[in-house]
Amino acid sequence: MAQDDTDWKVAAKAVPELRFLKTLVTGLTLVMGLGMIAVVALLWLRLDRPVLPDLPEAITLPDGASAAAVTFARDRIVVLTDDDAVLVYDAAGALIGQTALRP
Numbered sequence: 436m437a438q439d440d441t442d443w444k445v446a447a448k449a450v451p452e453l454r455f456l457k458t459l460v461t462g463l464t465l466v467m468g469l470g471m472i473a474v475v476a477l478l479w480l481r482l483d484r485p486v487l488p489d490l491p492e493a494i495t496l497p498d499g500a501s502a503a504a505v506t507f508a509r510d511r512i513v514v515l516t517d518d519d520a521v522l523v524y525d526a527a528g529a530l531i532g533q534t535a536l537r538p
Contacts, residue, residue, distance in 0.1 A: 494524055
C-alpha cells in the first residue's frame with residue numbers, strides 16, 4: 436500500500452516550510468482574537484457614556500433669531516444663528532457673550 440501523508444507531522448518533516456506556515460497561521464489567529472477582544476472592550480467602555488452633556492431646560496434666543504447650528508463645550512453651549520451671530524451660553528442657559536461674524 437502507498438504511504439499515508441495525511442498526518443501533518445510527516446508532511447512537515449517532508450516540507451519544512453509547512454511548519455513555518457502553521458506558525459504564521461497560529462500567530463495570525465491569536466492576533467485577530469486579541470484584536471476582537473480589544474474592539475469589544477472599547478465599545479463596551481465607550482457606549483455607556485452619555486452622548487450629550489446635561490442641557491438646560493431652555494435657552495432663550497434674541498428676538499427674530501433662529502438657530503442654524505449648536506455645539507457643546509465642557510461648560511458652554513455655542514449657538515450660531517441664521518444672521519451670523521455667535522451666542523455663547525453657560526451650562527445653566529444664561530447668555531454670557533455674543534459676537535457677529537463678518538462675511
